[in-house]
Amino acid sequence: MKAINKLTAAVMASLMLMSGFAFTSCDDDDDDFSTEQYVGGVSLNVFGPCPVARGGELRFLGSGMKHIQSITLPGSGDITDIKVISDNEIRITVPQDAMPGYVVLHSSKGDITTKTLLSFTEPISLDKVSPLTVKAGDVLTLTGDYLNLISEVIFADDVAVSEEEFTSHSRYEIKLPVPAEAQSGKIILSDGAEIPNWIYSEDELTVTLPAVADVLDLTGAKPGETVTVTVSNVDLVTKVIMPNDDEVEFTVDGDKLSFVLPANVTDGTICMVPASGVKVAIATIGVALPEDVVAEPASDVWAGDIVKFKGVNMELVTSVTFPGVADAVEPSEKSATEISVTVPEGTQSGNAVLSTGSGAGIEVAISTLKPEAVAYNPSPAALAGSLTVSGRNLQHVAAITFAGSTTVEVANPSATEFTLTVPATLSAGSNTVTLTLTNGETVEVAAIELSAPECAYATVLPGEETEINAGETFIITIANADKLTGVKVNGNNVQYILNGDRLIIQVPENAGKNSNFTLVSSNGEISYDIAVIPATHVENVIFNQVINLDWSGDEGVNKFRIYKESFEGVPSGAKLVFHITPAGDAPQIQVNDANWGTIVTLEPAVDATLAEVELTADVLSRILGTDDGWSTTALVIQGQQCVVSKVHVEWENSLETVIWDAGWTCSGWGGNQDLAWGGYDWASVKPGQILRLYLTPLVAEGEWWCVSLRHGDGWGNLPAPFPAQFDTPASPLEIVLESYIIDDLVAGNGLVITGDGYTVNKITIE
Structure with a gap:
């Protein structure tokens, strides 16, 4: 050779x-x-x-x-x-x-x-490899010359046998066992030098593999079935692998190899593998699937109902995913011809997917229970009046939307009717009606005819261009003015003046951006949401008299009192401000509690016009909690060389409303659903409001953490372009609530908070 x-x-x-x-x-x-x-x-x-x-x-x-x-x-x-x-x-x-x-x-x-002579090794030669077909464990004989210089024999795929494992080693012959890992191909003789000489065999060595006469066709086979195949050289098999590369246990009886198809078997080729790692096909498989499947019932289904899916090969079904629901449901009963499944919450009309262990699935159409024969009483119905909606299958109605834009939540509907107050902001005439079900589906029903309200109502509301400021007044035109008995803003009575059909309303200083105005009548009431420009800076004058402070002077002339009524509703952090004119080179203002205990002594500059005291929580507590036993005195003010002309308190109103402050730690993508599933009325939020999450990371500075905001249904992501998650955000995390976000939170059953590595302390809306 x-x-x-x-x-x-x-x-x-x-x-x-x-x-x-x-x-x-x-x-x-x-x-x-x-x-x-x-x-x-x-x-x-x-x-x-x-x-x-x-x-x-x-x-x-x-x-x-x-x-x-x-x-x-x-x-x-x-x-x-x-x-x-x-x-x-x-x-x-x-x-x-x-x-x-x-x-x-x-x-x-x-x-x-070259400056160095080329020299040569002894003429190692490989003349013959015998036999050319071998099996793992057989003895291979190599003949040639100078084989005593060989220290290693290398089989295909770098499977090496060192000279220590040779059974015979001389100048003319090497004998060695064929290793279990050997593969077919040329063999190499190596002299083992640092840069070795390799001598390749001229012919390829054939290493025997386990084999089958014919590859089995397992089309239609099912998980759990036992497959038996006749294998030559079955003793070489070390493992059996499925098409997805999962190993399965196997048994050998003579030349018979047997294994059981696992539950997750997929279409493809099943192989046996010897120690060499060479895959040898045993069978090809096309896994059986359920066939001729029908749902009973297929229509008018709802959460909690039992649906039976009937067909062929039904025992292969491992789970069912209902439309509108992320999590799959396992059958409660299963046989070769049918399975029984409880319909989960949130199921909508569409295709249920029946999945098998192989990951394959088939679709079966189902439809949910829908309202029918919807009617209205009275008809036409008055704006701001009571309305009864009757029909069939109304028990799952969550909300009713008029004219495609105005939505009212429905409370405690029965299967045959529910009642609500018609929004006053709708237009008289024909209005479309859409019912939203608790599973998120919507159903268009008969239009409704609406008439003008019978109580006092606004015929013209302020336009978007009109600025309405907190603490000021604005005017609207109303009808049925003779029925008006009061006006409320955000549930509190406010002052108003009625002049014919012109209504002048006093807006409270604490009114927020989106305030609710209610016209109260003798025969009902109507509410409107009206945008207000908040008064963030509050300044209340609590003393307005000129006093020349003098330690030895008289009260009312050189000393004065401020009473507890002046501090009602004043928040901690507010400022008590003295308007002053210094009357000497050492002006002083001493602020005392009701029992003349000194709280602070101010020493303003000789050219100062104002002197301030911060009303901390402790100071306010002392002001309001100290009792002299005979008056409502909060403060006694005295001093020297200073004229006080006015005193006011001031603070900045926060427009934030705390909607949650329970505190919750998020780790490992757990979820908080306190603001989902009715935990907060997202329909009350207006576009442009700001959601703030006050956060504390639980990781070291610079390490990753994230917040993910989702809707309640299936914890699905909010729609694009809203980010799927916020990585290591600043606190507070601020979100401008645009229309598409609010709509999704309303339709998707509120807000779920998830992510990893932080604590959320409170959540506000401004």
């Missing part, structure tokens, strides 16, 4: 010297070793191995190697069959007639001659 030699080492251990360059030689002299980089142009750095086997590969490393046109070896002449690996490496096969001597590389730029 012909011997073929190949050099495969990546780095030469023996380096050569070329003329004109300081290259290392192939001897072991440490002084010749160099770490010099490639110098560019056409230059040779190293070549090897040295010594080399005739028939083996000789490698040349340097710069511009692709420009080498031929290489002269002593005894062989010019060699032009050059294998170009890269610009830095070329290779040639050493002819059998090559002799020791200098090697010359030829290029158009000139010749390069």
Whole structure:
């Protein structure tokens, strides 16, 4: 058998010297070793191995190697069959007639001659491999010459057998056991040098694999079925793998191999694998699926109902996913012909998906129970009046929407009717009606005819361009003015003036951006949501008299009192402000409680016009909690060389409304649903309001954490462009509630808060 030699080492251990360059030689002299980089142009750095086997590969490393046109070896002449690996490496096969001597590389730029002689190893030869077909554990015999120099035999895919494992080793013969991991292909003899000589066999070795006469066709097979196949050399099988690469247990009885199809078996090829890792096909499978499936009932279903799905192969169904619901439901009963499933909350009309363990699924249409035969009483109905909606299947109605835009929540509907107050902001005449069900579905029903209200109502409301300021008045025109008995803002009575059909309303200073105005009549009431420009700065004058402070003077002239009534509703952090004119070079204002205990003594500058005291929670508590036993005195003010002309309290009104402050720690994507599923009325929120989440991260500074805001139904993401999550946000996290966000929160059953690595302390809306 012909011997073929190949050099495969990546780095030469023996380096050569070329003329004109300081290259290392192939001897072991440490002084010749160099770490010099490639110098560019056409230059040779190293070549090897040295010594080399005739028939083996000789490698040349340097710069511009692709420009080498031929290489002269002593005894062989010019060699032009050059294998170009890269610009830095070329290779040639050493002819059998090559002799020791200098090697010359030829290029158009000139010749390069090595400074070290090329030398040769003993002529290792591999003449015969026997047998050429083997099985793991068989003894392989290699014959040739100088085989005593071989330290390793390498099978395909780098499966190596060292000389310690040879059963026989001489100059002319090597015997060794075929390893279990061996694969078919050429074998390699290696001398084990640092840069080894490799001698390839001319013929390929065939390693026996387990085999089947015919690959089984398992089309229509079901999980749980046992598959048995006749396998030659079955003792070589180490594992059986499914199409998804999962291993399954198997048994062997003689030449029979058996295994059970797992629940998650998928379409594809089933293989057996010996120790070598080579996959051998056993069978192809097309997994059976449920067929001819129908739902009973298929219509008028609702959460809590039992639906039976009937058909063929129904025992394969592992779960059912209902439309509108993220989580799958497992069957409560199952047989080969039918399964029983309880319909989950949130199910909508659409296709239920019946899934099998293989991950495949089939779809079956179902529809939910819908309202029918809807009628209205009275008809026409008056705006702001009571309305009864009657019909069938009304028990699941959550809200009713008039004219496509005005929605009213429905409380405690029965199967046949529910009542509500018609919104006063609708237009008289025909209005469309949409019912929203508790599962989120909507149903268009008969239109309703509406008439003007019988109580006092606004015929013209302020337009968007009208500015209404907290603390000021505004005017609206009303009808049925004779029925008006009062006006409320955000549930509190306010002052008003009625002049014919013109109603002047006093807006409270604490009115927020979206305030509710109610016209109360003797025969009913109507409410309107009206935008108000809040009065964030509050300034109340609590003393307005000129007092010349003098320690020895009289009360009312040189000292004065301020009473507890002046501090009702004043928040902590407010300021008590004295308007002053200093009357000397050492002005002082002493602020005392009702029992003349000093709270603070102010010493304003001689040119000051104001002097301030911060009303902290402790100061306010002392002001309101100190009792002199005979009056409602809060403060006694005295001092010297200072004239006080006025005193006021001031503060900034926060427009934020706390909607949740229970405190909750989020880790591992848990969820807080306190503001979902009716926990907060998101329909009351107006576009442009700001949602703020006050957060405390639980991770070290710079580490990742995130907040994800979702709607209640299935914890689904809010619609784009709303972000799926906020990574390491600032606190408070501020969200401008645009219309599409509010609409989704209303339709999707509120807000769910999730994410990882933080505590949410409170949530506000401004």
